[in-house]
Amino acid sequence: MSGSIEQYDVAYIGQALPDDELSQVTIPVSALTECRGEIGDFTLSFQAEDDLKQVRASNIVINLKHQEELPVDCCTSLLEAEANLAEEEEPLIIVQDYQDLSAAALSKEGLELALEVKESNPAREVYYFYQAMRFMDNNDELYEKAREKEVIFLKHDLGDLEITDKGKVSYQREDIKLELTGELTVAPELKPAAKLDKLARIFNITRGPEGYLQVDNIYLQPTLSGKRGVYLLAGARGPNSLTYEQEEIQYTLQEVKRNLTGVEEIDEEERTVDDQKCVVCYTCYRLCPHGAIQRDEELNSMKIMPLACQACNLCISRCPMGAISRSGEDEQQPKDERQVIICENSAALAREKAETDPFADTVVTEVPCVSTVKKEEIYQRLANHKSDLLILGCISESCKHLTGHDRCEQVVNTAKEDLEKLDLDPDRVNYHRLSPRMATDLSAYLADWKGEVLQ
Amino acid sequence: MIVGKLKDVAEIKEMLPEDIESLLIIGCGTCVSVSLAGGEREANSLRDLLELYYSSQGQDVRVNATTIKRQCDDEFIETEELSIEGHDVVLSLACGVGVQHLGIKHPEKIILPGVNTTFYGRNADVGEWEEMCLGCGDCILDDFAGVCPVARCSKSLIHGPCGGSQDGKCEVDDEIDCGWELIYNRAEDTGQLDRLLEYEGPKDWSTYRDGGVRSHKNPEFFSE
Numbered sequence: 001m002s003g004s005i006e007q008y009d010v011a012y013i014g015q016a017l018p019d020d021e022l023s024q025v026t027i028p029v030s031a032l033t034e035c036r037g038e039i040g041d042f043t044l045s046f047q048a049e050d051d052l053k054q055v056r057a058s059n060i061v062i063n064l065k066h067q068e069e070l071p072v073d074c075c076t077s078l079l080e081a082e083a084n085l086a087e088e089e090e091p092l093i094i095v096q097d098y099q100d101l102s103a104a105a106l107s108k109e110g111l112e113l114a115l116e117v118k119e120s121n122p123a124r125e126v127y128y129f130y131q132a133m134r135f136m137d138n139n140d141e142l143y144e145k146a147r148e149k150e151v152i153f154l155k156h157d158l159g160d161l162e163i164t165d166k167g168k169v170s171y172q173r174e175d176i177k178l179e180l181t182g183e184l185t186v187a188p189e190l191k192p193a194a195k196l197d198k199l200a201r202i203f204n205i206t207r208g209p210e211g212y213l214q215v216d217n218i219y220l221q222p223t224l225s226g227k228r229g230v231y232l233l234a235g236a237r238g239p240n241s242l243t244y245e246q247e248e249i250q251y252t253l254q255e256v257k258r259n260l261t262g263v264e265e266i267d268e269e270e271r272t273v274d275d276q277k278c279v280v281c282y283t284c285y286r287l288c289p290h291g292a293i294q295r296d297e298e299l300n301s302m303k304i305m306p307l308a309c310q311a312c313n314l315c316i317s318r319c320p321m322g323a324i325s326r327s328g329e330d331e332q333q334p335k336d337e338r339q340v341i342i343c344e345n346s347a348a349l350a351r352e353k354a355e356t357d358p359f360a361d362t363v364v365t366e367v368p369c370v371s372t373v374k375k376e377e378i379y380q381r382l383a384n385h386k387s388d389l390l391i392l393g394c395i396s397e398s399c400k401h402l403t404g405h406d407r408c409e410q411v412v413n414t415a416k417e418d419l420e421k422l423d424l425d426p427d428r429v430n431y432h433r434l435s436p437r438m439a440t441d442l443s444a445y446l447a448d449w450k451g452e453v454l455q
Numbered sequence: 456m457i458v459g460k461l462k463d464v465a466e467i468k469e470m471l472p473e474d475i476e477s478l479l480i481i482g483c484g485t486c487v488s489v490s491l492a493g494g495e496r497e498a499n500s501l502r503d504l505l506e507l508y509y510s511s512q513g514q515d516v517r518v519n520a521t522t523i524k525r526q527c528d529d530e531f532i533e534t535e536e537l538s539i540e541g542h543d544v545v546l547s548l549a550c551g552v553g554v555q556h557l558g559i560k561h562p563e564k565i566i567l568p569g570v571n572t573t574f575y576g577r578n579a580d581v582g583e584w585e586e587m588c589l590g591c592g593d594c595i596l597d598d599f600a601g602v603c604p605v606a607r608c609s610k611s612l613i614h615g616p617c618g619g620s621q622d623g624k625c626e627v628d629d630e631i632d633c634g635w636e637l638i639y640n641r642a643e644d645t646g647q648l649d650r651l652l653e654y655e656g657p658k659d660w661s662t663y664r665d666g667g668v669r670s671h672k673n674p675e676f677f678s679e
Binding site: 277279281282283286287318319320321322323374375376379380382383418419421422424 | 463464465468484485488489491494495496497499500502503504506507508510511522578581
């Protein structure tokens with residue numbers, strides 16, 4: 001390891017972004033071995049020649065190209081196609097959406113290619129196959145211009161168009177039947193960048209179902225990851241990243257610069273791990289949706305990184321040893337008839353929007369995320385109060401803490417099962433999801449719920 | 456690591472004496488905490504659930520919970536001696552070792568198991584464990600490319616796979632990987648296929664259960 005560790009504003013994993021104001025370092029994804037620390041002070045370890053090196057960076061941007069897969073052989077990729085401006089006689093065939101719809105950026109590529117060829121050689125036939133024209137920037141102008149230049153646009157649905165291994169194109173739709181050969185350019189299917197599984201492990205970020213590092217969630221748009229200070233672009237972010245490429249780059253650079261002016265902790269509570277109780281089982285590390293936990297090597301205990309922590313309290317409610325506590329926890333203990341627990345990001349906002357307060361005659365406990373709720377708290381509340389318990393979490397893909405709403409539902413479901421096994425009424429605890437916009441639904445749901453259970 | 460699974464709460468309720476007046480639940484802060492079965496969280500949750508149950512039955516039962524670092528060592532148990540003596544019944548959330556160790560140290564106390572000790576395993580994913588070792592007492596991993604035929608073949612075959620191996624899966628349950636396919640693949644990956652052709656004699660099972668109840672001493676701690 002070399003002496004003092006150099007500090008940069010931003011570390012790029014993959015391609016760096018052009019910017020003169022930021023000090024930057026670029027680390028190839030294959031060389032990266034570890035990331036510790038949090039926003040403002042990440043330490044990245046990587047292999048450089050035969051040496052293991054480290055750098056410090058305030059922000060991290062993962063900017064990797066999509067992997068591309070061509071749906072047929074004998075064609076060039078639309079993303080790599082260069083207009084052949086020679087006096088070609090064979091037609092140019094552009095296929096924008098062979099099996100699946102392509103991103104709008106590929107429409108733009110296709111239209112520009114068609115126009116360039118037509119402008120240099122008007123006599124050359126250009127066929128453009130598409131399922132749906134996708135509009136961004138000036139795509140509509142390009143489309144109009146291409147029509148004027150007599151590019152032949154042929155719309156198809158699945159099954160209308162077939163391309164053989166030898167590059168012969170057959171098209172049949174209504175009364176049009178075509179058999180074509182020519183210079184064939186097809187839009188590639190975009191796949192997540194290579195080695196994202198490795199990066200997910202290193203940064204402790206959950207991958208979405210398609211394999212990208214950004215999961216579908218409204219709080220992560222446009223380039224945020226679940227981990228504060230780690231930004232995702234291109235093939236690390238998602239299939240639409242090509243379409244919004246410039247906007248996403250601008251947003252990311254702005255965020256990076258804003259972070260450099262200072263980052264605050266998310267709330268005033270202090271969350272601490274009791275190193276004498278922690279058994280280093282890594283449950284908190286694995287569950288934390290924000291990658292905010294790492295092992296303290298000196299104490300051999302897990303620790304919460306205060307700037308990375310987004311205060312969902314999931315680690316506290318799931319720690320098998322009760323080793324994690326927060327300073328405000330005692331104040332939150334139920335002392336009265338608080339039998340409704342609501343998330344501050346959904347039900348609490350819906351409550352504000354309602355014409356009349358749906359909770360007017362109910363004392364509610366507002367939590368930063370319903371994953372705060374411990375299993376033992378559910379039983380305690382049922383034991384201490386005659387009324388039932390209602391927990392209101394967020395709808396899918398709208399949980400600020402990504403998995404918090406699901407984690408709470410898992411706990412509620414196991415509590416219900418256990419109540420049933422002891423012949424206790426499982427319906428005394430209820431879990432319901434709603435969005436901040438659902439003020440009317442909230443009022444209606446509560447009216448039903450109160451009618452049924454509140455005594 | 457020893458992996459455990461919290462018993463079904465209905466089973467726990469059934470094993471508790473009907474006329475019970477006080478119950479101490481003791482969590483164990485090592486293996487079963489890591490396998491999310493019997494640590495402080497489970498001990499406290501079970502305490503609150505049983506309290507809810509007894510109050511719903513109109514039964515006055517004092518239920519307490521505590522968690523100690525390890526139930527298989529005297530020194531950790533000693534700190535809870537008075538508490539154990541002060542309750543009618545102890546429900547241990549340790550593995551079978553801890554439950555019995557408590558019984559040895561408290562011969563007149565009813566000590567009940569709240570956890571099923573499932574196997575020695577690895578953590579495969581959050582909340583998921585897989586069996587890796589049977590504790591046979593004579594490790595032969597060096598002969599099988601580091602994959603144990605005793606633990607990871609459902610039939611503990613050590614001379615090759617049975618006829619029930621299909622597409623890498625075991626005939627006992629197609630969710631189970633065929634241990635012998637794993638052995639073969641890893642032997643191939645590590646260039647040790649030849650070793651699988653070497654004849655291995657019958658395994659000496661006397662170090663396992665066939666030799667009776669096992670115990671051993673580390674000679675560094677004993678004089679002749």
